[in-house]
Amino acid sequence: MAGYGLVITSLDVKDIRFPTSLEAHGSDAMHGDPDYSCAYVIINLENSDLKGYGLTFTLGRGTEVVTRAVHSLSYLAVGKSLNDIYNDFAGFWRVITSESQLRWIGPEKGVIHLATAAIMNALWDLWARLENKPLWKLLTDLPPDKIVSTVDFRYISDVVTKEEAIRILEKSQKMKKEREEEMRIAGYPAYTTQPGWLGYKPEKVRELCKAYMDKGFRAFKIKVGSDLDSDRERCKMVRNIIGWENILMTDANQVWDVEEAIEWMKNLAEFKPYWIEEPTSPDDVLGHKRIAEGLAEFGIKVATGEMCSNRIMFKQFMQINALHFCQIDSCRLGGVNEILAVYFMAKKLNVPVCPHAGGVGLCEMVQHLQIFDYICLSGTKKDRYIEYVDQEHEHFEDTIVMRNAHYVAPTMPGYSTKFKESTIHDYEYPNGNVWRKILAQRI
């Protein structure tokens, strides 16, 4: 296509924040006053109105640091043609993640990797727009060798190689059409965290559980870890409403030490939690392994991943069964390129992926990824759900479509992360309309 000759002229970077802390949405045992936010990137091209839109999810103040990092990285993209990038996308990813002076402050983790994600996500959005397809469809239509060419296999070749990944993809080719149809009509199953935030009062939890049961949800996640008595109360209350035939997940957001996690969860075992998510430090592979073993006799599995820094950490978690559910995050990892690497390893090691979502734009993004996984990799929905939270969707032009607690495959071109103009006007920090009012009141 002609468009691939276009040259990137600049990246706009915006600090977008939503004042969610005012109502305790998103509160958990580690994050008391989250303002759901994002570093938002717009890629501009020479002589074209076409743009790419990408973001990385952040919380309030963190955004100012991540936007600074995007600025520092952006010179690597400016001046490149789209051919330069998409003809060797793994090579470009390597350039971004190995920048000689910026690599030191990661590498491949934290701020610099979140900034990488914002840029790479915008590039994937742009590619899908260029092909006039939603991202999941771009991915499913690409030939196996082309998909795999976007992935840097450095540091994971001991688990999966490029050649194996191609073979895995080739196997699913003949099932693609049928699965696509299913995703367009029935969609991909979701669970919800909506009733579960720690800051919510019991009545609100009860009310939301009922409301989401009515919407067709059959899997519910609640936050635990601040107070054992109150955790038991909440588990009991939620079980009373959703019954024993439905799924109850629990999420500790990293509050415990290793042995403490095991002890605490034993006390919740009678409520039959499907999984305990983030029981301890997201960096503690061996700790998760110990917790998984300690809770095996109680039938409680371990989930983690939203703060798992990169493919190398996921590799280890999966190599030794330290997690049972792999919760990739579309911004924590370095864009779709690295997420594909994790999906390949999960397929090879037979671990179900249940993406982390919520926040800002995460639901919008991960639906594309998980639909691709179903069509081209796993071919099953067993033990697999996408997280769902009803928040900040109204800000996107191509918002998610839920049908009977399923994500319906998006139809608009791109990665579904383009904000409405009005959102930028209102929520850019600190000069958007909404923030000017809030900050004036705080003085």
Next chain:
Amino acid sequence: MAGYGLVITSLDVKDIRFPTSLEAHGSDAMHGDPDYSCAYVIINLENSDLKGYGLTFTLGRGTEVVTRAVHSLSYLAVGKSLNDIYNDFAGFWRVITSESQLRWIGPEKGVIHLATAAIMNALWDLWARLENKPLWKLLTDLPPDKIVSTVDFRYISDVVTKEEAIRILEKSQKMKKEREEEMRIAGYPAYTTQPGWLGYKPEKVRELCKAYMDKGFRAFKIKVGSDLDSDRERCKMVRNIIGWENILMTDANQVWDVEEAIEWMKNLAEFKPYWIEEPTSPDDVLGHKRIAEGLAEFGIKVATGEMCSNRIMFKQFMQINALHFCQIDSCRLGGVNEILAVYFMAKKLNVPVCPHAGGVGLCEMVQHLQIFDYICLSGTKKDRYIEYVDQEHEHFEDTIVMRNAHYVAPTMPGYSTKFKESTIHDYEYPNGNVWRKILAQRI
């Protein structure tokens, strides 16, 4: 002391860069054009001329991101009295590393943790100045329960507890005086990386090896990993000069995949490397374990740590013998508080610590730490060295003193990281005198 009532009024944050890339100092397989740099923090107090000086080492462009993060964190220190901080230093560390909106962009890793290090390092410098002691002497004089009170044991209690750490420290009390004397006179042994940079020509390597032999050095580290033939040439050349009775370390700076590391190093085994440092991704605990096992029969040990993000990663490396030498970095970890946690685990698990140094101010800092380790924890220098590189020392007021390839215990109050005024004048980026000239030439 009266000074503990003083209140912090502000933190100055400076972007200091040295144009080292012009001469290929510090070049390795991953970092082709390093400008040795740092984010430099000055803590100002109300009604006092006393200040604290701390830094975190960075490379060029990375500094602008880290300084931004220090600005975002600094509100947590401003307004606090020194009593507030030093009476519960672990509590303050927890506040900094758990800030509700900034934790997300780490946690405890990358940019935000480097920024934490700069602030915590400045607070330790300030404490030592207040006590009118060099940092190592502050540490060795503190009672065991007070030292341990500075450490957050979250996530490591499965390996070492507060009570165990106190017991470990109590054991060394009666040996302290004698060991202190030794450190003031003979000092702590060093190895040098000076001849080893990849960007150096053979003649320069040869010349530097000889020069450092003459200075009394008996352990030398060279960079490997770009080209096997050239690695073999360099190893041979260095062995010819230093002989077989001295120590040759090798450092790959993360270039290899797991199996590749084993294969490559087999080809260098005949040169008897003491260790291979950073053979693969710094995040790959299980990969290092595999490499350690694969190289055991060749007598090559594994060293890593300069990019090990935090105590949780070090915990795992040491739990399963995935490293044989623990190379703490005084800026990568969240200040002395977290470094102490790693020293406690190393002592418990019987792993020698050989700190990473070089860069900007790293030698200045780690000498204090390793001297403390000798006096209060390990009590031995067996298999232990501090890295030494002769670079950027001239910028510090309290520069290191080397005697026969040993670091002699510092005598001036503080953590040895206060820059001379002229350095700030010349190297602050982009408006220092030196940078104004360089940047004018580049236009």
